[in-house]
Amino acid sequence: MTEAGPDSAAERWLSYREEIKVLDATIRDGGLMNDSKFDDAVVKSVYDACVAAGIDYMEIGYINSRTQFPTKDFGPWRHSREEDVRRIVGDNDTPLKLSAMSDAEKSDYETDILPKEQSVLDMIRVACYIHQIPLAIRMVKDAHDKGYETCVNIMAGSTIPERELDEALEMLAETPVNVIYVVDSFGFLYSEQVEALVEKHLAAVKGKGKEIGIHCHNNRQLAFGNTIQALIKGANYLDASFAGLGRGAGNCQMELLLSFLHNPAYHLRPVLDCIQQHIEPMREKLMWGFDYPYMITGVRNEHPRSGMAFNASKDRGDIVKFYDELTAEE
Amino acid sequence: MTEAGPDSAAERWLSYREEIKVLDATIRDGGLMNDSKFDDAVVKSVYDACVAAGIDYMEIGYINSRTQFPTKDFGPWRHSREEDVRRIVGDNDTPLKLSAMSDAEKSDYETDILPKEQSVLDMIRVACYIHQIPLAIRMVKDAHDKGYETCVNIMAGSTIPERELDEALEMLAETPVNVIYVVDSFGFLYSEQVEALVEKHLAAVKGKGKEIGIHCHNNRQLAFGNTIQALIKGANYLDASFAGLGRGAGNCQMELLLSFLHNPAYHLRPVLDCIQQHIEPMREKLMWGFDYPYMITGVRNEHPRSGMAFNASKDRGDIVKFYDELTAEE
Numbered sequence: 001m002t003e004a005g006p007d008s009a010a011e012r013w014l015s016y017r018e019e020i021k022v023l024d025a026t027i028r029d030g031g032l033m034n035d036s037k038f039d040d041a042v043v044k045s046v047y048d049a050c051v052a053a054g055i056d057y058m059e060i061g062y063i064n065s066r067t068q069f070p071t072k073d074f075g076p077w078r079h080s081r082e083e084d085v086r087r088i089v090g091d092n093d094t095p096l097k098l099s100a101m102s103d104a105e106k107s108d109y110e111t112d113i114l115p116k117e118q119s120v121l122d123m124i125r126v127a128c129y130i131h132q133i134p135l136a137i138r139m140v141k142d143a144h145d146k147g148y149e150t151c152v153n154i155m156a157g158s159t160i161p162e163r164e165l166d167e168a169l170e171m172l173a174e175t176p177v178n179v180i181y182v183v184d185s186f187g188f189l190y191s192e193q194v195e196a197l198v199e200k201h202l203a204a205v206k207g208k209g210k211e212i213g214i215h216c217h218n219n220r221q222l223a224f225g226n227t228i229q230a231l232i233k234g235a236n237y238l239d240a241s242f243a244g245l246g247r248g249a250g251n252c253q254m255e256l257l258l259s260f261l262h263n264p265a266y267h268l269r270p271v272l273d274c275i276q277q278h279i280e281p282m283r284e285k286l287m288w289g290f291d292y293p294y295m296i297t298g299v300r301n302e303h304p305r306s307g308m309a310f311n312a313s314k315d316r317g318d319i320v321k322f323y324d325e326l327t328a329e330e
Numbered sequence: 331m332t333e334a335g336p337d338s339a340a341e342r343w344l345s346y347r348e349e350i351k352v353l354d355a356t357i358r359d360g361g362l363m364n365d366s367k368f369d370d371a372v373v374k375s376v377y378d379a380c381v382a383a384g385i386d387y388m389e390i391g392y393i394n395s396r397t398q399f400p401t402k403d404f405g406p407w408r409h410s411r412e413e414d415v416r417r418i419v420g421d422n423d424t425p426l427k428l429s430a431m432s433d434a435e436k437s438d439y440e441t442d443i444l445p446k447e448q449s450v451l452d453m454i455r456v457a458c459y460i461h462q463i464p465l466a467i468r469m470v471k472d473a474h475d476k477g478y479e480t481c482v483n484i485m486a487g488s489t490i491p492e493r494e495l496d497e498a499l500e501m502l503a504e505t506p507v508n509v510i511y512v513v514d515s516f517g518f519l520y521s522e523q524v525e526a527l528v529e530k531h532l533a534a535v536k537g538k539g540k541e542i543g544i545h546c547h548n549n550r551q552l553a554f555g556n557t558i559q560a561l562i563k564g565a566n567y568l569d570a571s572f573a574g575l576g577r578g579a580g581n582c583q584m585e586l587l588l589s590f591l592h593n594p595a596y597h598l599r600p601v602l603d604c605i606q607q608h609i610e611p612m613r614e615k616l617m618w619g620f621d622y623p624y625m626i627t628g629v630r631n632e633h634p635r636s637g638m639a640f641n642a643s644k645d646r647g648d649i650v651k652f653y654d655e656l657t658a659e660e
Contacts, residue, residue: 013522190558190590191521192343220586221548225555228520255622256550259629260520272622273650280647290620292585292602299589317610320603 016262019236023057024050024254027077028101029246033286036061037075043088045278046242051094052270053258057123059099060085063113064106082119092120099123102139104132109139116147123149130160133168137175144176151179153215157197158188158301169204179211179237187219187249187298191229198233213237216252218244218290219298223252242271243279248304249294287311292319296326346592349566353387354380354584357407358431359576363616366391367405373418375608376572381424382600383588387453389429390415393443394436412449422450429453432469434462439469446477453479460490463498467505474506481509483545487527488518488631499534509541509567512560517549517579517628521559528563543567546582548574548620549628553582572601573609578634579624617641622649626656
C-alpha cells in the first residue's frame with residue numbers, strides 16, 4: 001500500500017495516484033431497485049462501457065442464495081451464476097476485472113462461489129453488518145482459498161460504535177482480505193467524518209499490504225464529495241455507478257468521478273453513451289437518485305427503506321407529510 | 331471576525347459557530363432562469379419560509395438597470411424597486427435581513443439604490459468580474475455611504491489569475507466592504523481548491539473586521555460539499571437556495587445546508603413546505619438543477635450558457651452530442 005502524504009498525488013491537483021482503482025457497482029447496487037432484473041442488453045452495455053472507459057472493476061451482481069431470493073422473484077444478477085456472467089462477458093478477455101458481492105447470512109457461499117479456475121470473476125466482495133464480522137471473515141477465507149481477490153464492505157458505517165469498529169479492523173487486519181471498505185449505506189456522513197474513518201482504517205491495516213475503499217450514497221448530495229475526501233486521505237478503491245444508479249438516493253456518479261480523476265486511462269464518453277442509451281431510460285421506473293425523502297432519512301442516519309416505500313406510494317411528492325411522519329416518531 | 335481554528339466550532343462535530351450567516355439566493359439567482367419573472371405568491375412564500383426557518387438574509391433580487399433590462403422583458407426582481415419589495419415584505423418587521431444584488435456595468439446604482447433610511451433593504455451585494463474591481467469598489471462605497479451593509483461577489487472565481495485575485499483582495503481590504511465572497515459561478519472547484527481560496531481570502535482581510543462568504547453552483551454535485559469545506563476553513567456567510575433554484579445546475583440547496591447546521595435557530599420544515607408548494611412546481615418549466623450538460627461545462631470550467639441553450643433545444647437529452655460538440659472545439 002502507498003501511504004498518502006505530502007509527496008503523494010493527494011494534496012496535488014494535476015497528478016494522479018497509480019494505485020487508485022475505480023469499481024463500477026451499477027448492476028449490483030442498482031439491483032436493489034429492481035430485484036436485480038436487468039435485461040442482458042443493459043448489463044452488456046455497462047460491461048462494454050466499463051471496458052471502453054478504462055474502469056478497473058465491474059461488480060456484475062450479487063452471489064446470494066437462491067433459497068432466500070427465489071429465481072421466480074429475482075433476476076439473474078441476484079445470484080450471478082457462472083453461465084449468466086459468461087453470457088455477458090464470454091471469457092472476459094479484457095483488462096476489466098469482475099467482482100460479485102456475497103451478503104453475510106444471505107449467501108450459500110460455500111457451494112455457490114466456484115473455485116477461481118472455473119470462474120471469470122476476479123474478486124469476491126463480502127458485505128456484512130458489524131455483528132456479522134466473524135462470518136464475514138470465514139467468507140473471506142473461503143473466497144481467498146478458492147483463489148479470488150477479496151474485499152469486505154462493512155455496511156451502515158455511520159452507525160458502528162467506535163469500539164466495535166476498532167475490534168473488527170483488528171480482526172480483519174489478520175486475514176488475507178485485500179481491501180476493506182468504508183461504506184456509508186445511509187448517506188449520512190460528511191467530509192470530516194469520512195476523513196476520520198479512512199484514517200482509522202488506514203492506521204488499522206498499516207504495514208499489512210491492504211487497501212482501503214470508499215462506497216457512498218447520495219442522500220445528502222455528498223456521495224461524490226465524500227469520495228474525493230476519502231481519496232485525498234488515501235482510500236484507493238473508489239465505488240461509483242453509472243448515473244449513480246443504486247439503492248435510494250444512489251451512489252457516487254461514475255461520470256463525476258471519471259471526469260475528476262486525472263489518470264488518462266479513464267474515458268468519460270463511453271459512460272455518457274451508456275447512460276443515455278440504457279440507464280436514464282430506466283429512471284422513471286426505478287426512481288433512484290437524490291430526492292427529499294432520501295435526504296431526510298440520510299440526515300437522520302436511517303436506512304432509506306421508509307423513503308423508498310413513501311416514493312412508491314400515492315403520497316410521493318408530499319415531502320412535508322413524510323418529514324412529519326418521521327419526526328413524529330421521536 | 332472569528333478565526334477558524336482548533337478551538338472553534340470548525341473541526342468539531344456537534345457545536346456551531348454563532349458567526350455563521352445563511353443567505354437565501356432563491357429569487358435572485360433563480361431569476362437567471364426566468365428573467366426574474368416570479369409571481370408575487372412565490373416570492374412571498376420564500377420570504378415567509380425564510381423568516382420561519384430562521385434564515386439570516388434573503389436576497390430578493392437584482393437592482394439592475396431598467397435600460398439594459400427593460401420592464402417589458404424582465405420581471406420586477408431584476409430591478410427590485412422599493413415598491414415591489416415592500417409589496418412582499420411590508421416594513422419587514424422580522425429578524426430576517428434583506429439584500430439585493432447590483433451587477434457592475436449593469437446597474438444604475440447611483441440613482442436606483444435609495445438611501446438606507448428610505449429602504450427596507452439591509453445589504454447591497456455588488457457582483458463583478460475581476461477586471462471590474464475598481465468599479466465594484468466605487469459601488470461598495472456608494473452603498474456604504476448610503477447606509478447599507480455591503481458585500482462583494484467576485485464572479486467566476488475558478489478562472490481568476492492568482493496575481494489578479496491577490497491584488498483585488500488587497501484593494502478590497504482597504505474598503506468598508508463587510509463581506510467578500512468566493513464565488514464558483516461555473517461549478518468547477520473541488521474541496522482543496524475551495525479551501526485554498528477561503529484561506530487566501532481570510533489571510534488578505536486578517537484584522538480588518540471583514541467576513542468571507544461562499545457561493546457555489548452544483549454542476550459537479552459539489553455545491554453543498556464545497557460549502558461545508560468553506561465553512562470548515564472559516565467562511566461565515568453561506569449562500570444557498572430553496573431546492574437549489576439558480577442558474578444552470580443551481581446552487582447549494584438550502585434544505586441540505588439547514589439540515590446540516592447545528593444552530594437550533596434554523597428550521598427545515600418551512601423550507602420543505604415552500605419547496606413542495608411553490609418551488610418544485612416550477613422545475614419542469616425552469617429546468618434548473620444537476621444535469622449532464624452542466625456537469626460537462628463545469629468540468630471544463632466554462633460558463634453554463636452552452637448547456638442552457640442545449641437543454642432549451644430539441645436535442646435535450648442527447649448528452650453525447652453535447653459532449654462531442656464541446657470537445658470538438660478543442
